[in-house]
Amino acid sequence: MSVAMGGDETGGFVGDVGTAVSKFGFGGEDAPKGVLSSRLGCVFDQNQAYVKGSNGVPLLRELTAEDYAVPDDYPARLHTRSPFVAPPQNQQCVAKWLHGDVSSLGAARFDKGESCVVRSPLVDGELDDWDTIEELWREAFERAKTTGEEQPVLAATPSDATPKHRAQYLELLFETFGCRAAYLARNATLAAFAAGRASGLVVDCGAGTTSVVPVVDGYVLMKGIRTSKRGGDHVDAHAHDLLTKLCGGTEPVPRAAVRREGRKTYESWPEAFRKFTQRETVRDLKESYGVIPKKWGLAVGLKEDKRQFFLPDGTVVDVTTDLVRAPEQLFEGVEEEEVPVKKEEEPSIKVVRDARVGQRALQPPQIMPPVNDPVVAALPEMVKGSLERVDVDVRKDLLLNIVLSGGGSCAPGTAERLHSDVALSLCAPFKAKIVAPAAFERKFGVWIGGSILSSLGSFQQMWLSKKEYDDDGPTRLVEGRWG
Ligand SMILES: Nc1ncnc2c1ncn2[C@@H]1O[C@H](COP(=O)(O)OP(=O)(O)OP(=O)(O)O)[C@@H](O)[C@H]1O
Numbered sequence: 001m002s003v004a005m006g007g008d009e010t011g012g013f014v015g016d017v018g019t020a021v022s023k024f025g026f027g028g029e030d031a032p033k034g035v036l037s038s039r040l041g042c043v044f045d046q047n048q049a050y051v052k053g054s055n056g057v058p059l060l061r062e063l064t065a066e067d068y069a070v071p072d073d074y075p076a077r078l079h080t081r082s083p084f085v086a087p088p089q090n091q092q093c094v095a096k097w098l099h100g101d102v103s104s105l106g107a108a109r110f111d112k113g114e115s116c117v118v119r120s121p122l123v124d125g126e127l128d129d130w131d132t133i134e135e136l137w138r139e140a141f142e143r144a145k146t147t148g149e150e151q152p153v154l155a156a157t158p159s160d161a162t163p164k165h166r167a168q169y170l171e172l173l174f175e176t177f178g179c180r181a182a183y184l185a186r187n188a189t190l191a192a193f194a195a196g197r198a199s200g201l202v203v204d205c206g207a208g209t210t211s212v213v214p215v216v217d218g219y220v221l222m223k224g225i226r227t228s229k230r231g232g233d234h235v236d237a238h239a240h241d242l243l244t245k246l247c248g249g250t251e252p253v254p255r256a257a258v259r260r261e262g263r264k265t266y267e268s269w270p271e272a273f274r275k276f277t278q279r280e281t282v283r284d285l286k287e288s289y290g291v292i293p294k295k296w297g298l299a300v301g302l303k304e305d306k307r308q309f310f311l312p313d314g315t316v317v318d319v320t321t322d323l324v325r326a327p328e329q330l331f332e333g334v335e336e337e338e339v340p341v342k343k344e345e346e347p348s349i350k351v352v353r354d355a356r357v358g359q360r361a362l363q364p365p366q367i368m369p370p371v372n373d374p375v376v377a378a379l380p381e382m383v384k385g386s387l388e389r390v391d392v393d394v395r396k397d398l399l400l401n402i403v404l405s406g407g408g409s410c411a412p413g414t415a416e417r418l419h420s421d422v423a424l425s426l427c428a429p430f431k432a433k434i435v436a437p438a439a440f441e442r443k444f445g446v447w448i449g450g451s452i453l454s455s456l457g458s459f460q461q462m463w464l465s466k467k468e469y470d471d472d473g474p475t476r477l478v479e480g481r482w483g
Pocket residue numbers: 017018019020021022038122125205206207208209210231232233283286287288290327405406407408409410411412443
């Protein structure tokens with residue numbers, strides 16, 4: 001379908017909803033104008049919410065202190081959605097969404113004896129909380145003073161998003177937001193485009209996950225995707241432990257408690273919320289002090305001006321080398337992590353080249369590796385694992401185009417270390433080249449790729465129209481066109 005608005009071709013409205021940061025803006029522009037925190041505070045009517053009932057069926061009831069307990073797997077799930085193991089699928093019980101600085105806004109509520117829950121759109125790299133996804137898009141449209149009816153909308157999805165989730169995304173765009181035309185593109189394809197490449201091995205270090213995704217001619221090779229839960233949140237959790245040790249076992253008082261009267265009531269905040277706010281301090285530290293040694297085993301020196309760090313309450317800590325090299329966690333996973341079986345991905349026979357610009361799958365079906373294949377969390381191993389799963393004839397090209405993307409790849413030294421570690425694990429005659437765009441472009445790479453793609457003249461016929469959506473239905477569309 002060709003989409004024209006007022007006679008001009010349009011880049012539409014582009015959105016990349018991430019675990020921590022959501023990026024929105026008009027296609028054709030250089031940078032996303034709407035950069036929102038993905039973690040939203042949510043207030044429920046009379047402190048009620050849908051929680052997981054004993055048989056797994058969501059159950060509406062009043063929240064109790066127990067609901068705010070920290071889940072057993074807390075370090076991996078760093079946000080406070082503990083009461084929402086089954087996220088409420090009903091916007092009606094949401095009284096209010098809190099946008100902006102969720103720590104301060106939430107703190108204000110807890111200080112008054114009220115409650116609030118921090119929700120995140122993705123969990124472990126999967127689109128998970130559709131209410132939050134919807135609210136982020138709603139806020140983005142409002143801020144940009146536009147709607148889905150006024151122009152086509154391009155949404156970036158995780159590279160390994162399941163057909164079920166992609167169908168849900170189409171439903172959200174066409175049915176909830178009344179879009180006239182829309183398009184779904186996979187993160188890695190867009191990140192490669194942003195780096196000026198149709199093919200490349202995209203290494204996306206996000207907040208929730210790190211993924212290595214082979215892209216060939218704009219198509220994601222699904223069988224080569226490797227993901228690890230070791231994203232920026234994992235680094236924050238590690239740095240938090242180190243900082244707490246450095247403070248003699250006392251967890252640092254978060255900014256949200258210092259700025260407010262709330263310091264008095266901070267201790268009584270639900271544990272999960274306290275942890276959420278504490279992580280902000282180490283995140284600041286990580287982003288401004290963090291480095292990755294350029295080679296394995298290399299020591300890092302502390303710069304003169306980066307030997308001390310001021311905690312929000314004014315306490316000064318002497319920074320240690322362990323702390324500044326916290327981002328090195330991405331390179332250090334040696335344990336194998338089981339990836340849960342995604343039921344929607346069955347059957348295991350699947351079209352491999354399937355992910356680009358609306359063209360129908362070109363390749364005959366190939367056997368997919370088992371979906372619960374263990375994934376090694378260390379980045380160089382993931383690169384190797386990914387290459388091993390793709391055809392030999394594309395490996396060389398991918399190795400020469402390893403594209404860094406995502407905020408987590410911005411720690412100084414990342415590109416050099418990746419090059420050094422990948423080179424170590426390669427046999428001659430292979431050579432690797434890391435494409436490391438500027439930090440700004442890495443942070444917004446997926447969005448920038450979407451902006452470029454959606455404004456290409458040749459792309460305008462790729463938009464999916466409402467009529468096509470109505471005729472085919474979301475399930476058939478994702479099975480065929482965007483499986
Ligand atoms: N200079 C930096 N050094 C290290 N990490 C950084 C730096 N700048 C940002 N980050 C981290 O990058 C992460 C956010 O990156 P990004 O916006 O790519 O993630 P996301 O898209 O929200 O998450 P995901 O892609 O996993 O869904 C955060 O964990 C943030 O702390």
